[in-house]
Amino acid sequence: MTTHANSETGWPQKPHDGCSFLSLKAAITQKGAVLLGKYVACDAFDESKPLRVITHAHADHMIGLQQSLRTCEKVLMTKATKDLINVMRGPLFLMGGSVETLDYGKTLRYEEESVTFFHADHILGAAQALVEDAEGTRIVYTGDFRVDGTPVLDADILVMEATYGSPACKRPFNKNVNNLLVSLVEEGLKHGTVYVFGYHGKIQEVMQILHKAGIKASFIVPERVFHVSKVCEQHGMRIGRLTLSEEREAEEQLKKNSPCIAFYHMNSRSKIGQGSFRIYVSGWEFNSPCRQIADKEYVIALSDHSDYDGLIQYVRQSKPKLVITDNYRIGYADKLAATIRKLFGISATALPKK
Ligand SMILES: [Zn+2]
Numbered sequence: 001m002t003t004h005a006n007s008e009t010g011w012p013q014k015p016h017d018g019c020s021f022l023s024l025k026a027a028i029t030q031k032g033a034v035l036l037g038k039y040v041a042c043d044a045f046d047e048s049k050p051l052r053v054i055t056h057a058h059a060d061h062m063i064g065l066q067q068s069l070r071t072c073e074k075v076l077m078t079k080a081t082k083d084l085i086n087v088m089r090g091p092l093f094l095m096g097g098s099v100e101t102l103d104y105g106k107t108l109r110y111e112e113e114s115v116t117f118f119h120a121d122h123i124l125g126a127a128q129a130l131v132e133d134a135e136g137t138r139i140v141y142t143g144d145f146r147v148d149g150t151p152v153l154d155a156d157i158l159v160m161e162a163t164y165g166s167p168a169c170k171r172p173f174n175k176n177v178n179n180l181l182v183s184l185v186e187e188g189l190k191h192g193t194v195y196v197f198g199y200h201g202k203i204q205e206v207m208q209i210l211h212k213a214g215i216k217a218s219f220i221v222p223e224r225v226f227h228v229s230k231v232c233e234q235h236g237m238r239i240g241r242l243t244l245s246e247e248r249e250a251e252e253q254l255k256k257n258s259p260c261i262a263f264y265h266m267n268s269r270s271k272i273g274q275g276s277f278r279i280y281v282s283g284w285e286f287n288s289p290c291r292q293i294a295d296k297e298y299v300i301a302l303s304d305h306s307d308y309d310g311l312i313q314y315v316r317q318s319k320p321k322l323v324i325t326d327n328y329r330i331g332y333a334d335k336l337a338a339t340i341r342k343l344f345g346i347s348a349t350a351l352p353k354k
Contacts, residue, residue, distance in 0.1 A: 141160075
């Protein structure tokens with residue numbers, strides 16, 4: 001078979017050839033564990049691997065963490081991720097195992113392989129994991145990421161998230177969303193309390209945007225959001241002063257529908273702030289950066305994942321020989337793998353097979 005340069009990537013390759021030995025070095029199991037090299041399982045428990053990596057503190061990346069704490073030799077995460085898990089799950093949760101924190105750029109050696117963390121722009125503490133084996137194969141797992149603030153790692157094997165892996169998932173308006181969010185909140189404050197609903201990490205990003213824009217209204221938060229926010233602050237985010245929703249001053253403001261901003265987890269949206277001005281922060285919006293869904297109810301397209309173009313950009317710059325797209329977590333793994341095969345002429349598979 002002749003070797004040729006692919007027009008898209010420019011690097012020489014034998015399409016769909018020579019990858020079978022590589023495909024033994026990484027996989028995603030039916031239980032969602034991302035296996036890198038001989039020793040590492042990321043983001044879900046796997047009984048065959050002594051090292052467990054938590055790329056970040058979202059629930060779908062902490063699968064089987066209790067089992068890992070009980071049985072793995074080491075559970076690796078960044079310091080910020082550890083601090084977030086401590087406030088989300090309680091300080092005793094991680095005590096049961098051998099947790100080791102690893103800074104970005106730092107390497108842990110294990111037998112003949114090594115694992116290194118790199119920053120991923122997603123939520124506080126998020127990391128990409130690079131495993132290098134005895135043959136020098138570079139096996140990269142991106143975890144969840146937004147391409148703009150994330151260093152692209154050269155990879156032989158690239159395991160990547162596929163949340164917005166369909167060509168339909170493009171957000172051409174990324175840059176304008178912050179300003180729109182600020183204007184919408186300002187508009188809402190004219191009516192009284194503005195409720196913002198989002199997931200952990202995203203909520204704090206919204207606080208940071210509003211604080212930076214000089215919004216003066218007070219930020220009211222329930223206890224869990226308060227503790228997560230304090231961790232974000234300890235790790236360098238600037239989010240402004242927070243008042244606990246249980247405090248009398250806050251209770252009164254909410255009761256009177258005074259102009260303040262109340263931040264709640266997305267799961268509270270059916271119970272809290274009915275009839276008030278409400279904003280949901282979600283990545284699943286592609287047609288418009290801001291959509292009104294009911295009277296005084298809006299969805300803002302602020303995402304902590306790359307859109308389709310961002311995912312493709314990562315592959316282009318990383319120059320892998322083999323790509324595995326995450327078909328366990330929500331997204332378009334099959335579509336993304338098919339597009340990568342077509343665009344770059346390299347092997348790409350969605351795993352686990354469903
Ligand atoms: Zn995530």
